[in-house]
Amino acid sequence: xxxxxxxxxxxxxxxQAFGGFLTNMVLPxxxxxxxxxxxxxxxxxxxxxxxxxxxxxxxxxxxxLLPLLLASTGGRMVAGQRGAVMGAIGAIGLIVGSDIPMFLxxxxxxxxxxxxxxxxxxxxxxxVPAGFEMIVNNFSIGILGFLLMILSYFFIGPVxxxxxxxxxSAIKALVSTGFLPLLSLINEPAKVLFLxxxxxxxxxxxxxxxxxxxxxxxxxxxxxxxxxxGLGLLLAFSFFGKKAAKRTAPGAIIIHFFGGIHxxxxxxxxxxxxxxxxxxxxxxxGITVFKIFDAGLVAGPSPGxxxxxLALTPKGNFLGIILGVLVAAGVSFIxxxxxxxxxxxxxxxxxxxxxxxxxxxxxxxxxxxQISRESDEILTVNNISKISFACDAGAGSSALGATTFRKRLxxxxxxxxxxxxxxxxxxxxxxxxxxxHKDLLERARLSHKNKTIITIxxxxxxxxxxxxxxxxxxE
Amino acid sequence: xxxxxxxxxxxxxxLDEVDSWEDSxxxxxxxxxxxxxxxxxxxxDMIRNVNVNGPYIVIxxxxxxxxxxxxxxxINTGLxxxxxxxxxxxxxxxxxNILIVLAAEDSTGHLDLISDLSxxxxxxxxxxxxxxCGNEEEFIQIIKMVE
Numbered sequence: 001x002x003x004x005x006x007x008x009x010x011x012x013x014x015x016q017a018f019g020g021f022l023t024n025m026v027l028p029x030x031x032x033x034x035x036x037x038x039x040x041x042x043x044x045x046x047x048x049x050x051x052x053x054x055x056x057x058x059x060x061x062x063x064x065l066l067p068l069l070l071a072s073t074g075g076r077m078v079a080g081q082r083g084a085v086m087g088a089i090g091a092i093g094l095i096v097g098s099d100i101p102m103f104l105x106x107x108x109x110x111x112x113x114x115x116x117x118x119x120x121x122x123x124x125x126x127x128v129p130a131g132f133e134m135i136v137n138n139f140s141i142g143i144l145g146f147l148l149m150i151l152s153y154f155f156i157g158p159v160x161x162x163x164x165x166x167x168x169s170a171i172k173a174l175v176s177t178g179f180l181p182l183l184s185l186i187n188e189p190a191k192v193l194f195l196x197x198x199x200x201x202x203x204x205x206x207x208x209x210x211x212x213x214x215x216x217x218x219x220x221x222x223x224x225x226x227x228x229x230g231l232g233l234l235l236a237f238s239f240f241g242k243k244a245a246k247r248t249a250p251g252a253i254i255i256h257f258f259g260g261i262h263x264x265x266x267x268x269x270x271x272x273x274x275x276x277x278x279x280x281x282x283x284x285x286g287i288t289v290f291k292i293f294d295a296g297l298v299a300g301p302s303p304g305x306x307x308x309x310l311a312l313t314p315k316g317n318f319l320g321i322i323l324g325v326l327v328a329a330g331v332s333f334i335x336x337x338x339x340x341x342x343x344x345x346x347x348x349x350x351x352x353x354x355x356x357x358x359x360x361x362x363x364x365x366x367x368x369x370q371i372s373r374e375s376d377e378i379l380t381v382n383n384i385s386k387i388s389f390a391c392d393a394g395a396g397s398s399a400l401g402a403t404t405f406r407k408r409l410x411x412x413x414x415x416x417x418x419x420x421x422x423x424x425x426x427x428x429x430x431x432x433x434x435x436x437h438k439d440l441l442e443r444a445r446l447s448h449k450n451k452t453i454i455t456i457x458x459x460x461x462x463x464x465x466x467x468x469x470x471x472x473x474x475e
Numbered sequence: 476x477x478x479x480x481x482x483x484x485x486x487x488x489x490l491d492e493v494d495s496w497e498d499s500x501x502x503x504x505x506x507x508x509x510x511x512x513x514x515x516x517x518x519x520d521m522i523r524n525v526n527v528n529g530p531y532i533v534i535x536x537x538x539x540x541x542x543x544x545x546x547x548x549x550i551n552t553g554l555x556x557x558x559x560x561x562x563x564x565x566x567x568x569x570x571x572n573i574l575i576v577l578a579a580e581d582s583t584g585h586l587d588l589i590s591d592l593s594x595x596x597x598x599x600x601x602x603x604x605x606x607x608c609g610n611e612e613e614f615i616q617i618i619k620m621v622e
Contacts, residue, residue: 133583392528395582396542396589400534403586404593423544423582439529459534460596 023245023271024077025107029069030248033267034255036061041259046302062263067091067106074110080430082121082141083114089145093152098160101194107270109152116144122418126406164198171203180223180291184283187224188276192269196262200224205300217296217314222287222321225304228328229282230265231257233275235329236336237268245271260305272343275336282332286324293320384472386418388431390444394423401435401459405469412473427451435465479554479591480618486510486555487611496530496565497522500541503557503574510553513578517548521576530565535596537562537570537606542577549578552585556614573606594621 040058043051068088075087087110094105120140128136167190174182190199208220234256237249245268256264269275290296295317301308306325313321387405391398398421406419425447427434436444438455445453456462486506493499500521507513520543525532533539555576562570575592579585595601601617608614 130584130586391531392524393542393544393579393582395544395579395585396540396577397532397534399582399586399589400540400593400596403590404597407590407593407597421582437529437531439531443528458536460593461535 021077021111022107022273025070025074025110026267026271027244027248028073029066030244030252030267032066032069033264034248034251036066037252037255037259037261037264040261040263041255041303041305044303046308047259062101064092064095067095067102070103071106071110071113074107075114076429078111078114078430079118079121080428082117082137083111083430085141086113086117086145086148087111089113089141090148090152093149094156097153097156100160100198102156103266103270104193105152105156109148113145113148116148117141120144122416125418163193164195167195167199168203171199175207180219181284181287183223184280184287188229188279188283191224191262192266192276192279194263194266196224200300200302208297208300211296212298215296217298217317219287219290219296221297221300221312222290222295222309222324223283225262225301226283226286226325226328227257227260227262227304227306227309228286228325229279229332230262231325232282232329232332232334233268233278233336234265235333236275236278236340240337240340241268258305258307260301260303260308262304272339274339274343278332278334278336278339281335282328285331286328289324289327290320293317293323295320295324297321384417384432386420386428386431387433387435387468388427389419389421389435390424390427391421391437391440392424394421394426397437397459398422401456404460405435405465408469409472412469414472417472433468478622479588480615480622482552482554482588483556483618484611484615486553487558487614488556489558489610490560492559492561493563496525496563496571499539499557499559499563499571499574500525500576503541503555504576504578506555507553507576507578512549512551512553514548514550516546517543517578520544520546520548525566530567530569533565533569533571535602538573538575538596539565539569539571540575540577540592542579545578545580549580551578552580552588553578554588558608558614591618591622 036058039054039061040047042048043054044058045055068091071087071091072084073087075090076084079086087106090109090113091102091106094102094109098105117140124136124140167186170186171183174180174186187199190196204220204224208218211218211220231253234249234253237245238253240246241249249268252264252268255261269279296314297309297312297317298314299312301312309321309325310318387402389398389402389405391401402419402421409415409417409419422428424436424440424444427444427448431451434444434448434451434453436453436455437459438457441453441455454464454468456464488502488506490502493502501518504513504518504521508515508518521532521541524543525541530539532541557574557576559572559574562572565571577585577589595605595618598621601621605614605617608617
């Protein structure tokens with residue numbers, strides 16, 4: 001099957017690519033989450049070795065560091081280093097405008113910032129008078145970033161407020177039905193959006209304290225703080241996750257389950273939103289078990305680790321509490337595993353319906369990959385948006401090659417591809433294809449290990465350039 | 476005025492032959508040295524560029540564009556042209572009879588010059604005429620055609 005036959009990406013490829021996009025935005029930053037998790041588990045007042053001074057890092061790290069990293073990674077994926085800068089600028093507006101950590105917001109504003117600057121750069125390409133490039137580059141980010149910062153600041157306050165109101169009134173409505181497992185429907189999504197403290201300390205703890213005054217314990221302390229569902233999710237990722245997600249999940253388990261820092265599993269849900277189903281079902285089954293055994297805790301377990309659970313379990317409730325945690329973990333493990341496995345299989349299964357060809361399934365996979373640009377496989381010309389010509393000085397032959405190629409593209413009416421020239425070492429990471437003279441291939445390979453590199457011998461009429469042009473035309 | 480024809484005016488030379496590719500670069504760059512666009516260091520840089528990175532400056536068969544990174548060798552952006560009756564051999568046996576020396580102050584200020592050059596090379600008819608020019612007037616005329 002000829003790769004050039006794949007014209008527009010199928011919906012499947014788009015979904016695959018979108019999933020890959022979320023994963024690629026979160027995964028590079030998991031290390032920062034773990035660093036923050038360790039710090040928090042150790043030094044907060046209810047931690048292992050409380051420390052007032054070091055605890056001061058906890059808040060700023062989760063409020064600023066982690067969302068900024070996500071936004072910057074998201075922006076970089078869309079528009080290289082300039083996108084990263086725009087993403088971070090936009091995110092600071094969100095962060096300051098809200099009083100909960102802005103993870104989801106950062107994951108939206110980051111790529112959005114990248115997209116804005118990419119569109120802008122494209123619209124002024126070739127129109128900037130010679131010599132003004134630097135000033136235009138800097139001030140375009142400066143001015144657009146300034147606007148994005150203000151926009152996100154004013155936009156986010158009302159959004160958070162209405163989200164909080166919505167969650168609070170939904171929970172109150174569900175509590176009044178008396179059927180508590182339904183609470184998981186709200187709890188789990190709200191937790192992943194970092195509203196966990198809002199719902200726990202704002203709603204469940206007051207309810208719980210009231211009940212404890214009369215009954216000596218309360219189930220409300222457990223409905224959103226059960227560490228079981230998160231444990232199940234992370235176990236599922238440890239066994240059936242892919243690559244880096246699989247390798248980092250075991251470490252996250254320790255910090256989540258024993259350290260009680262639930263935030264550690266949030267990124268895993270964010271990168272595969274479907275796993276929320278596992279979290280909700282896990283949470284529901286946990287609450288059901290607590291209810292059946294009439295189990296409760298005597299106070300709000302903060303942080304929600306298995307140790308604080310056991311420490312706050314009143315006499316005679318141990319069986320119910322432990323079972324509730326284990327059942328929740330089991331259910332979320334099973335459901336999440338199925339989701340992860342289905343996700344892996346989806347491509348092949350669908351395939352049998354359409355065709356039995358194995359090749360096609362490989363193609364589809366690589367199609368998804370191409371869009372998210374994580375592949376260094378054979379050159380497919382789907383979705384190429386940036387071609388970079390490179391040479392030693394970045395001024396002479398690469399400029400000549402890029403200019404000529406750009407003219408040829410214009411002649412073919414292909415306008416959505418950006419062609420620029422750089423010094424080899426300065427070629428930006430968002431380039432889809434790098435073109436160098438064959439004499440410079442080794443040097444280019446050294447700086448750009450996983451990129452598609454096309455080599456040429458003639459800057460104007462090279463067969464390899466002609467081939468690339470033909471493929472771009474067919475696309 | 477940032478036109479290729481203006482830059483090349485009085486910077487075009489014709490020679491029958493040269494001894495080596497190194498000499499061809501030196502001779503081609505001489506007008507730029509005389510009018511103060513470059514220092515002798517830039518000529519050395521251009522020759523070293525070929526020795527280090529290979530003859531990639533031979534941009535299409537027969538035409539070389541000697542240039543190098545500006546490491547204090549370029550004072551003003553400029554171009555000069557040398558046409559040889561008998562081609563000179565560059566490394567890897569590449570025959571060259573037109574050299575267009577490019578001295579660029581930075582990586583962006585000369586792009587319209589590059590663009591004009593590209594317009595000549597991209598069109599086979601124009602390029603054929605360009606290769607067969609016998610005097611400065613003819614060169615300038617062809618360049619003005621594409622500007």
